[in-house]
Amino acid sequence: MPADTPPTSKDVAAAAGVSQSTVSMVLSGKWPGRVSARTAQKVRDTAERLGYRPNPAARNLRLGRTRTIMLVVPTITAPFFASVYIGAARVAAEHGFSLVVFTWPLELDMPFDGPQEAIDGMLASSMAEASLSGMRRPVPLVMLDSDPDGGAPTVNFDIEGAMEDLTGHLFSLGHRRIGHLAADIDVWTFQCRAAALEARVPDVVTERAAISITDGFEAAMRLLSRADRPTALICDDDTLAVGAHKAARALGLDVPGDVAITGFDDVVLAEALEITTVRLPAERLGAQAMLGLLDLLNGRTPPRPVLPAELVIRRSTSPSAALTTGSGPVGQPG
Amino acid sequence: MPADTPPTSKDVAAAAGVSQSTVSMVLSGKWPGRVSARTAQKVRDTAERLGYRPNPAARNLRLGRTRTIMLVVPTITAPFFASVYIGAARVAAEHGFSLVVFTWPLELDMPFDGPQEAIDGMLASSMAEASLSGMRRPVPLVMLDSDPDGGAPTVNFDIEGAMEDLTGHLFSLGHRRIGHLAADIDVWTFQCRAAALEARVPDVVTERAAISITDGFEAAMRLLSRADRPTALICDDDTLAVGAHKAARALGLDVPGDVAITGFDDVVLAEALEITTVRLPAERLGAQAMLGLLDLLNGRTPPRPVLPAELVIRRSTSPSAALTTGSGPVGQPG
DNA sequence: CTGAAAGCGCTTACAG
DNA sequence: CTGAAAGCGCTTACAG
Incomplete structure (x- = not known):
């Protein structure tokens, strides 16, 4: 294994004396019943020793999903939206998702032509649903603090x-x-x-x-x-x-x-x-919206909560x- | 091309009657001298018509870089850090990079074990450089509002x-x-x-x-x-x-x-x-730091500006x- | 219980 | 000027 490049599952496999598929099985936690406990332990130790981290790009490509959610807000400098972010990010992290922010209309004054990164879903706060054009395909979407008759599920205040x-x-x-x-x-x-x-x-x-x-x-x-x-x-x-x-x-x-x-x-x-x-x-708004989006991603119909103010x-x-x-x-x- | 799956470069190639490599050449802008202007136009039209967007995961895997920078801040709810984000995001966007925020110590109270997404570089504000452990490998880093003797290039206030x-x-x-x-x-x-x-x-x-x-x-x-x-x-x-x-x-x-x-x-x-x-x-701090990081990514030695306060x-x-x-x-x- | 192989969608030498 | 092919690093049927 070259020193200046991060180790891959291949490197772990070679070092542990097993195949690449075994490494993948073990580290994804799907090994019980398919790999012996001793082999599994050996793989985990080797991965740890080499400092192996799966390459996210490869995993995303293979799985066709990214466990990344995009939060679209008009501005992040307003404390209100920062709190929305915190609430949504907390729930996302609890479920193994990460949350990226996109501010739009950006202080940068550029058009929203959809995320350049690959995302599994989108939250958008306090804007018109129609303004979110330019997506390469319909993305699971929950709207926050927005018109409940827009089509997408909403989370709102009373x-x-x-x-x-x-x-x-x-x-x-x-x-x-x-x-x-x-x-x-x-x-x-x-x-x-x-x-x-x-x-x-x-x-x-x-x-x-x-x-x-x-x-x-x-x-x-x-x-x-x-x-x-x-x-x-x-x-x-x-x-x-x-x-x-x-x-x-x-x-x-x-x-x-x-x-x-x-x-x-x-x-x-x-x-x-x-x-x-x-x-x-605001924080509850973000958290509830993320829960709704997780529902959506799991094929369930999210509730449309109206939070007391x-x-x-x-x-x-x-x-x-x-x-x-x-x-x-x-x-x-x- | 199935209707419910996003079009790939293969689909564009088939629809335009060219090869996948030609599509890639044209859309990456490296075609002049290698592809005829007429073919290039045909490819662009077809891509537009099909609503083609390159798959970021595939591109990242192939290129080994993501054009994504992570900004680590103690909290995003403080207006100061929100402004740092704005400044850094603006410069990033101007150079075709996107910026994701990681708040740490997160209100979530979880350890920082490195970014789960693939990133090309990192900015970290107002924290000890030593606290950024757990990276799978050394990542190009610029520290903001931090100890100038920490090793990484810094951008600071006077x-x-x-x-x-x-x-x-x-x-x-x-x-x-x-x-x-x-x-x-x-x-x-x-x-x-x-x-x-x-x-x-x-x-x-x-x-x-x-x-x-x-x-x-x-x-x-x-x-x-x-x-x-x-x-x-x-x-x-x-x-x-x-x-x-x-x-x-x-x-x-x-x-x-x-x-x-x-x-x-x-x-x-x-x-x-x-x-x-x-x-x-704060916004200038973020902008200058991102410029420094771009220097770093291009193999140049960034300046260590001290901004007047x-x-x-x-x-x-x-x-x-x-x-x-x-x-x-x-x-x-x- | 374990491994060899296919394939996700790109980009880039390489061949023509 | 254009195309066929390799390969990035994973995960998951499939074969044994």
Whole structure:
């Protein structure tokens, strides 16, 4: 065996004095009943001694599968998607799969023409299923935080229920003029927030912003400069809520005295600024989606879970600072 | 060609009426001078029509390389490492490589026994080179934000220079009693901060904390409860700085009036809370490291760049609120 | 209980 | 200018 090239199963076979097929049988764990225990032990020892690792490319070629799953997310820099990754990667690892991330629309600004690596399945979060074109063939797919009517199995949050809780909370504090600081992205998850909110607050006033602190700031400035200034801002995302928070301060408005502010996600930023938010369990989302994909790969029909989203009440909607002009019941336990 | 299996180069060859080798030549772009332009066009059209994509496993096996790089980071949920990934992935894509992330120590709590996928090279950030054991063979490696004396080429930040700027800034505001809120992780990047700080402030008082808001809060409480309370806290990381900020508020101390606070990284949290920090260009770090790895793969010796780290002065050390007891020059332009 | 052989889908000398 | 053939390192029928 040459020293500068990794050992192959052939090398192990030669060193152990057995055939290549025996090595393969033993190391894949399918040997009992077909190879003697003594031979098996000898093979394992030899493999260990030589530092043998099966060549993944050869195995993939032979088996026609890779035990690799691709996770497609709009961006990995957002903590939300990083958590989705963690959840999915954990479940994948528990089942001997590995997970690669593909960010798209990539900050690189390149078209998604399908994975260049060989994958057995795909998870895609918070995007339109139709945008995943260019696959060389249909790949088992689970969509996360996406339109449940898209064809692929989905894992979603109970946005309806969360919006019910959120508006109920604000109503109980006496809020009646509510503004919606909406994400300026045309995907299902945000359409869903808007629909659920408008169903409960028909006269909601809406401003749109790209998901960044500065854009959130400017859109919130517009909302808070209106003659009929909203007393509460429901933001589609914690980042927007931070921008709104800044805007309120810039206008000399007290939070929550003059204006209440809420977000979505519950990223660390919301915790740091004590912003009331709807906690979306991103890690669970990733884990559930991977479980569903494993179902799919095993020929089973995955469930389409809808994960509960918890309202986390913090200082930015503190009951103690509730509007005194409100007519609803005030101070119900959070 | 069966309908439910992806087309192979054999299928393309048959459909185009040429040999498999001609297909390969044409699609790899090595055909000029060896295949007629007309044949080449025919092959390309046929491949397009059939939706042919080369099988990566077969190509990898044949070529013995994968054009895949693995990035090893302690965690992907920290925005810093997400940015490192973005920078490295961009350069990788520009050179036809793909980048897979491996988080380690994984939240999964599993040992790093080398990548299960086949990789051509590795980037590892903010960890000890020695901890990367278990590789089946030496893999081309570039270390990021790590000990430059570890053997592998490195890409680092100018922590020394940053600490010079930072302490200079605090001195100029009149600060003399300085506390160090240090990350409780024994890796080079934090040892480096401590050494650089102690060289400039020999009587610095240090408390350690795990990198989280709550742990930072508690360690800061200890620092700020001392009889000789520091007038400035240098935190190893923005997250710790946020904890320190909370602690100051909890103790009724004004920031920066009673205590100045600084961080490292310049994540969005620092911007939102207006915390003075040392901006570490994470994306550039990732990009430079990937360029170095490409050098390595091409047999060249990569440079070992040291990236400048910029002091970003914000409200948490605002000159206008500088200590009035200070003896140094106050209010130098930021 | 063990081995010889086929074949996964590529790329690249080699032959013509 | 084009094709037939070898071989990358596996796994799995198949034969004994």
